[in-house]
Amino acid sequence: MNNLGHRFGGNWTEQKLECVGKYLHAYTTIMNKQHFQYAYIDAFAGTGYRDMENDEDTEELMFPDLVAPEVVSFHDGSARNALEVEPPFMKYVFIEKNTNRYAELEELKKEFLLKAEFSEDMIECRREDANEYLKNLCGKNWKNHRALVFLDPYGMQVDWKTIESIAGTQAIDLWILFPLGTVNRLLKRNGEIRSSLRERLDLFFGEPDWYEVFYQLAEQISLFDEEQWQKTGDIFTTIEQYFIERLQGIFNGVAANPLLLRNSKNVPLYLLCFAAGNPKGAPIAVKIAQEILEGMQNPSQLTLLG
Numbered sequence: 001m002n003n004l005g006h007r008f009g010g011n012w013t014e015q016k017l018e019c020v021g022k023y024l025h026a027y028t029t030i031m032n033k034q035h036f037q038y039a040y041i042d043a044f045a046g047t048g049y050r051d052m053e054n055d056e057d058t059e060e061l062m063f064p065d066l067v068a069p070e071v072v073s074f075h076d077g078s079a080r081n082a083l084e085v086e087p088p089f090m091k092y093v094f095i096e097k098n099t100n101r102y103a104e105l106e107e108l109k110k111e112f113l114l115k116a117e118f119s120e121d122m123i124e125c126r127r128e129d130a131n132e133y134l135k136n137l138c139g140k141n142w143k144n145h146r147a148l149v150f151l152d153p154y155g156m157q158v159d160w161k162t163i164e165s166i167a168g169t170q171a172i173d174l175w176i177l178f179p180l181g182t183v184n185r186l187l188k189r190n191g192e193i194r195s196s197l198r199e200r201l202d203l204f205f206g207e208p209d210w211y212e213v214f215y216q217l218a219e220q221i222s223l224f225d226e227e228q229w230q231k232t233g234d235i236f237t238t239i240e241q242y243f244i245e246r247l248q249g250i251f252n253g254v255a256a257n258p259l260l261l262r263n264s265k266n267v268p269l270y271l272l273c274f275a276a277g278n279p280k281g282a283p284i285a286v287k288i289a290q291e292i293l294e295g296m297q298n299p300s301q302l303t304l305l306g
Contacts, residue, residue, distance in 0.1 A: 011264070012262060012263060012269060015259065015296055016152075016177065016259075016261060016270070016272055017077075017078060017081055018296065019259055019293065019296050020150060020175050020272075022292045022295075023173075023288065023289055023292055024081075024082055024085045024148065025085055025086070026288050026292075027148050027173065028086075028088065028089055034146075035144075036146040037090055037091070037145045037146070038089060038090055038145070038146040038148075039089055039090060039091035039145070039146075039147045040085075040091070040092050040093070040147070040148050041093045041095070041134070041147055041148070041149045041150070042078055042093070042150045042152070043095045043130040043133075043134060043152070043153075043158075044095070044130055044152050044157065045094035045095055045101070046078070046079065046096065046101050046104075078150060078152060079092075079094050082150075083112050083118075083123075089122075089148075090122070091121075091122055091124070092122060092123045093124045093126065094108075094109075095126045096126075097127060097128065099127065105125045109125055130153075130157070130162075131159050131162045134165060134166065138168060138169050142170070145171060146171050146172070146173075146278070147171065147172045147173075148172070148174075148175070149166055149173070149174050149175070150174075150175045150176075151163075151175070152176075152177045153179070155182050156179055156182060156201075156204045158176070158204070159203050159204065159206075160204060160206025160207075160246075161206065163176070163250070164206065164250055166277065167250040167275070167277050168250075169277055170278050171278055172277045173274070173277065173278075173281075173285055174251070174274065174275045174276075174277070175272065175274055176273050176274075176275070177271075177272055178258070178270060179269075180240065180260075180268050180269065180270055180271050181269040181270065183201070184235055184239065184268075186201065187231055190230065191211075191230065191231070198211075205242075205243075210242065213232075214232060214235065214238060214239065215231055243273070244258065244273065251275035251276060251282075252276060252277060252278065252279045253276040253283060253285060253286035254273070254274070254286065255274040255275070255286055256290065257290055257293050257297070258272055258273040258274070259272040259293050259296050259297060272293070274293070
């Protein structure tokens, strides 16, 4: 391990990885008894490591390539956690566009290829744009294949068309880290959002209707009879409900209780959401995911998988 690192996370990161990790174990346990070829795809894989110095919602999350932080201490990231799941996946695909992070993933691959249970063709690292790679992959024949995709972007890098492509396979389970704090930060109180950001939000949500959902006309008309907009009252709840409804419109099953992740100042940062694509498997997949999510929110109620 070198000192490049991946400065990202905090207690909320622990929650995220624990939640997804529990589902990975349940997924491979079930799929190990099926006839499908099944894979784990981490679309923003990072380095496979992370450090715990920073748990705040900073500009690094929106513009990660502009930040070159020093690393203090390392912990396992999503890629390593997935490789350690028992029983293992048949295939692992780690996608990372950043050159330095990609190099770290290649080192992680070399480390696990030393283990008897892994072969060269089981672990694939791709230095590509995640959106383009996934849309191309999802356009192939999925009759005999299944996958679990983890979308863990640094900000709003995921396009809605990518999520639609994943749902369209009817063969993929999806965990996605929705950047609740970033979206809220872009929604100016007075509704005046510059065109470039509105276009980014349009791509992110797949439609421009988000504006009428997140804003409402002010009760008082201005002196010049111009329309004035203001952000809705409980904006975090409004954003959450809107995104879950968007997922429900394209997937066969969606967990109704996404995990709200906050930083050390109790500020909402992310929603960890789950959706299942396969119509036959969706009910049990959603049931498992919802129980895990409920257990993360109320640990005393977690009974599944110990």
